[in-house]
Amino acid sequence: MKKISYYPGCTLKNKAKDLDRYARETLAVLGYELDEIENWQCCGGAYTSAKDEIATKLPSVRALKAGYENGGKVLTVCSACYNVLKQTNHEFKVNSDFDMRVNNYMGEDGGYHGEGEVVHFLEFLRDEIGFDRVKAAVKNPLTGKKIGAYYGCLLLRPSSVLGFDDPENPKLMEDLIRALGAEPVIYPMRNECCGGYITLDDKNAAKKRSTKVAESAKEMGADCMITACPLCLYNITKNADTEMEVKYFTELIAEAFGIL
Amino acid sequence: MENRNFKEQILRISGADVRKCMRCGKCSAACPSYDEMEYHPHQFVNMVNDGKIEKLMESKSIYKCLTCFACVERCPRGVEPAKVIEAVRLEVIRQQGKNYMKPDDIPAKLDEDMPGQLLMTAMRKYTK
Numbered sequence: 001m002k003k004i005s006y007y008p009g010c011t012l013k014n015k016a017k018d019l020d021r022y023a024r025e026t027l028a029v030l031g032y033e034l035d036e037i038e039n040w041q042c043c044g045g046a047y048t049s050a051k052d053e054i055a056t057k058l059p060s061v062r063a064l065k066a067g068y069e070n071g072g073k074v075l076t077v078c079s080a081c082y083n084v085l086k087q088t089n090h091e092f093k094v095n096s097d098f099d100m101r102v103n104n105y106m107g108e109d110g111g112y113h114g115e116g117e118v119v120h121f122l123e124f125l126r127d128e129i130g131f132d133r134v135k136a137a138v139k140n141p142l143t144g145k146k147i148g149a150y151y152g153c154l155l156l157r158p159s160s161v162l163g164f165d166d167p168e169n170p171k172l173m174e175d176l177i178r179a180l181g182a183e184p185v186i187y188p189m190r191n192e193c194c195g196g197y198i199t200l201d202d203k204n205a206a207k208k209r210s211t212k213v214a215e216s217a218k219e220m221g222a223d224c225m226i227t228a229c230p231l232c233l234y235n236i237t238k239n240a241d242t243e244m245e246v247k248y249f250t251e252l253i254a255e256a257f258g259i260l
Numbered sequence: 261m262e263n264r265n266f267k268e269q270i271l272r273i274s275g276a277d278v279r280k281c282m283r284c285g286k287c288s289a290a291c292p293s294y295d296e297m298e299y300h301p302h303q304f305v306n307m308v309n310d311g312k313i314e315k316l317m318e319s320k321s322i323y324k325c326l327t328c329f330a331c332v333e334r335c336p337r338g339v340e341p342a343k344v345i346e347a348v349r350l351e352v353i354r355q356q357g358k359n360y361m362k363p364d365d366i367p368a369k370l371d372e373d374m375p376g377q378l379l380m381t382a383m384r385k386y387t388k
């Protein structure tokens with residue numbers, strides 16, 4: 001079993017345990033073990049684009065350094081952790097002032113300059129494992145199921161930094177859905193915002209936003225949606241007026257692998 | 261509000277070049293929060309350029325942007341409106357006593373399914 005450094009993030013230890021559990025179990029089927037980095041701290045959920053801010057980015061720097069020292073890269077499953085860690089890592093490459101201030105602050109714990117790499121589980125499937133091998137591991141093909149992949153904002157943007165997929169016409173999750181034997185449903189709102197955290201401040205806005213997304217998937221014929229983001233899952237299930245099943249993409253893989 | 265050079269600070273914090281805007285409005289057309297905003301993304305860019313920053317700082321619009329980056333992705337001039345809005349919001353909440361939401365406000369808003377990610381992100385966006 002090959003090991004890869006893993007950063008689960010806060011939500012995967014709490015409300016999104018399924019996202020974590022099925023990530024570990026499905027990757028084990030494919031011959032990899034998720035090696036959780038020690039003493040990781042919460043990524044903060046949001047990356048601030050403020051050029052002069054370092055304090056809110058330090059937990060990510062610590063995770064990046066730990067991942068780098070343990071094999072060169074760190075794998076994430078949550079969209080937010082991926083977005084925050086990857087944007088933080090990128091900042092080292094384009095902002096020498098950031099690099100200097102972070103390392104000045106961290107002292108002996110520093111010595112990191114963006115050498116590491118952040119990989120999302122989905123990228124790992126596409127680039128390292130390959131969808132052919134995923135397909136070969138399917139025991140229970142999801143034939144006849146129509147599934148709408150929901151990318152949202154965090155996996156795709158800013159594309160110049162993340163490079164996850166084409167931000168306007170992504171196909172990674174559609175390729176995964178095909179590999180699992182199901183039929184991907186392309187719908188217009190699949191790369192739009194779910195309403196994020198606005199539910200705390202403006203419940204109505206969250207309702208409007210998430211309903212638009214779920215309605216769009218439904219109109220194009222999706223029976224169910226998959227996501228990598230606990231916040232997207234929350235908004236579609238709790239705030240959208242449309243009845244729509246949403247599950248984590250790792251659960252869908254587990255179902256097709258026959259380990260659910 | 262005291263007389264500070266907000267424009268210089270916004271430009272420094274955001275790293276954005278608002279002068280590149282050609283006023284096509286694509287950022288606002290792409291914005292999922294458009295309906296909830298008093299000032300829209302293209303107005304943030306232009307008003308910062310014109311130095312009318314206090315108006316933006318006083319508007320609830322700074323809390324309606326969820327930094328989904330649709331505007332950044334789709335701007336044909338690379339202006340990065342979301343980073344400008346973020347900088348204006350920070351200009352407000354970095355002041356003593358200007359947090360938009362307090363931890364004590366949270367318990368009444370909780371439901372059992374709310375992920376930690378949601379609370380963390382909100383606190384990062386609303387408080388300092």
